[in-house]
Amino acid sequence: MTDFPDLMGAVAGRLLGEPNRGMSSKDELRFGTHGSLSVKVGGPHKGTWTDHEAGEGGGVLDLIARLKGGGREGALSWLKQTFPDFAGRPEAPSSGRRITSTYPYVDEAGTLLFEVVRYEPKEFRQRRPDGAGGFAWNLQGVRPVPYHLPELIEAIGSERTVFIVEGEKDVDRLRQLNVPATCNAGGAGKWKLDFVEHFVGADVVIVPDNDDPGREHAEKVARALHPVAARVRVLTLPNLPRKGDVSDWLQAGGTVDELHRLVEATLDWRPAATTRLPAVWWGDEDKQPPLSWLVKGLLIEGGFSTVYGPPGTSKSFLVLDLALHVAHGRDWFGRRVATGGVVYVSGEGGSGMRMRMKAWRQEKAGEDGKPFVLIPSSVNLYDDEEGVETLIADVKDHHARMREPLRLVVLDTLSRMIGSGDEDKARDINVVVQKAERIQRELGCHVLVVHHSGKDRDRGARGSNALLGAVDAAIEIIRHDETGVCEGKIAKVKDGGDIAPFKYELLQSVLGTDEDGDDITSCVIAPTDASTGEAKGTTRLTDTARIALDALTMALTEEGQPSPGGQVPNSVRVVAIDRWREYAYRRGVSPSEEPDAKRQAFHRARQKLQTSRLIGIWGDWVWMIQ
Structure with a gap:
């Protein structure tokens, strides 16, 4: 089967030339002066492209057909002629890459199953024999096995301690020193449960790289092997640099004798308690991190909140104002904020939001390069998992281009995110709440949901009260028609004190003129201390x-x-x-x-x-x- 996603980088390079390097990343190539054509060569959307100006997109064949004509059949023909080995990912000599190492993975009898190929600049590919003396650049139908499987089986049979490391280079370095070792293809996070059968009765020492993925990988391998291995230990090597591995440790003067002494001093690995709910043991309360705030005293960092009010009461203006204050690191209504990245999901369209962003930039001296991204699209957080998975993946991609930690994701509004669900049913609201909490958990940021209230303000937010029950903080927006002053009342806040309502007005901003010469306008938030019910003659004018x-x-x-x-x-x-x-x-x-x-x-x-x-x-x- 053709591995079309792996072809995307080479196809884009051949048809579109050099990407816009300033706007591209390792997983995404951007083409055009403004980077409007996006080509994904990595990540969860690998093998797809999007023309943000034309609103078009698709896969590899769609891109070829768009640029070369002839439909998908013509695209397939062009692909065969341009890349004869189009059954897998082609090598691209023009990219300047060269093969520096090849690591064979064999079965119990020593028959080659596949190879891991290392390139410089550093990159890894996998290929399998194609049966005709060459290679297909995919692992379709190939059985996964640990590296150096025959030697692994022999070492376990001889009751020798076996080391599991992250990369083939580290395995080969240890084997040169007569230390039995193995790993899985693909590095951290790619361990297969199929490997467990080879480690029955084994004495295993797992040596992680010195980074979070390495430690997580070691835990994953230990959990998998603990039920079948005779003994499992996780060895953290001393004095490793960040991202350092066992090869770095040996290069710095480590010896085999010292390695074995460290192993002997390492306790057996035991699985951590798998309780479902968080717990703080007596005596550990002071070890917990102190409460931190996204907005001091109001919104908890990494928390969950909502802003709600009747339609037309400037909720989105206010939340956008908050989001841009976070991205710029500016106090909001006199309260300190934690500076960081923001992703604003606007389900009610992008044109109005872009105008509001432009007005904010103009009126409040917005700065270029701040970590704020608008997603002008609704996301279905009710009917299936696809919506939340797509959003999480996209936010991660956006965050990868930010220099600040991700602080806030805004979902505006709930009615645009609930799909076929019913706002009046607690069960349906709870589904959306669970998806929002998943976003909060996986991205480690605060999630704020914008919601409408009904015509009867005294009844609070529209529909079921399940959302208000779930959030850490809720802000109700009220507009006083007599004065035009808007008021944000704190309907709920956890772990904060009593907070007085904050007041603001909408300040009109002229952005230019249209084709008829009429002003194009939008608004920004302007804090005020005016009374919500001032009588005529008491207004303080600028x-x-x-x-x-x-x-x-x-x-x-x-x-x-x-x-x-x-x-x-x-x-x-x-x-x-x-x-x-x-x-x-x-x-x-x-x-x-x-x-x-x-x-x-x-x-x-x-x-x-x-x-x-x-x-x-x-x-x-x-x-x-x-």
Whole structure:
């Protein structure tokens, strides 16, 4: 069977040329000035491509057909002509790789089953005999075995201690010193349960590399062999550098005699308790890590929370503001945040979110290169496991390109993530909660779910209360129509003290003009200390708003007209908004003479005056509220 995913790198190189190195990674090649064409050559989506501008994608044959024409049949023909050994992954001489070592894996009788091939620059491939004197670059139908199986069987039969290490290089180094050793192909994490039968009655010493994958691999092997081996020990070599192995230890002066002395001093491995629930033994309470915060006193680092409120109450604006403060490492509403990466999953579309991101960058001096990624797509966290697995894999890929730890994943909104589930059923909500907790657990970050509340605010979040029961913190958003002030009330917070509501307004930002010359606008969050029920005349105005109000007073005095009727009160005089804008410009509503800066300053002032109920606007007309 053709191993098409393994062909993707070579095919992309032949058809697309050199990738954009600045935007590529080991698992993903990016092509084009802006990297809009993504080709996955590793990871869970290996062998696929996506054109983010055109919204197209597919596999190896789809990419060939797109670039060469002729459909999938033509693509297959091109593949055969270009890569004659297309039954496996082709070698690419143009890449500058060269084979430096070949490690044969044989069966009990010494018959070659497959080989692990090492290249420089460092890379590993696996191949099997094709029956015609050559090799197929895949292990289709090949039985997995430990390295040097005949020698392993002989050593165990002779009751010698057998060492299990991570790589073939380490095995061969130990065997040169007359130390029986073996490993599995593929390195850490690739141990097969089929190997267990070869270790019945064996005395086994597992020597992990000095890194987390190495230690996890050693635990996996020990658990597998413990029921059948006569003895299992895990030896941690002293003074190893980070990622160091037994070859490094020997190179630094370690000897076989010292190795055996260390083995004799190593206790037998015993499986750790496999309790399902976390436990803290008496006397160990001070050894637990202290509570840490994503947002001091409000959101626990690595926790689970929700922000909810009626539709149209700026929930997404607020959560985006929080997310960008985390990515920038800035205090949020006066509370310290833990700086780190953020992935924001927006199920309600990407165009509006991109406008809000642009407005935040413009109004709050957003900086390039910050670890924030928007996924403008809904993810089904209810109907099957595919949605959560895809999301976790994608977030890991995004995090690999960040220089900061991953702190926050936002799911906006619950209604877009529940698939065919019912928000009113606790059972269905619990399914989504379990998926969110899996994201939280596997990614080690805080997960925040944006949710709607019903029309009756007193009943809290919409649907089942199972979500509120599961989260560590819940923030309810309320908008006061009289003033336009929004309020975030802390409905629930674990391990934090009493927290007063925080208040904010939406500040309009002018991003440019459309083809008709009209302003393109979005909003950003602006914290405020204004009362949620201020009476007219008590509003504290910014300098810009005060200048605009004075300009309106002058415009009405000099050019005011009688009410045109409609929704304009009969008792007031009005002036065209365009004329008011010109008066405001002349009075210096903006300290800058740049057109965009003046337009933005005027719109901010206009919005402040309108939300403060100091002016009225209908159509093209504006007036002072008496």
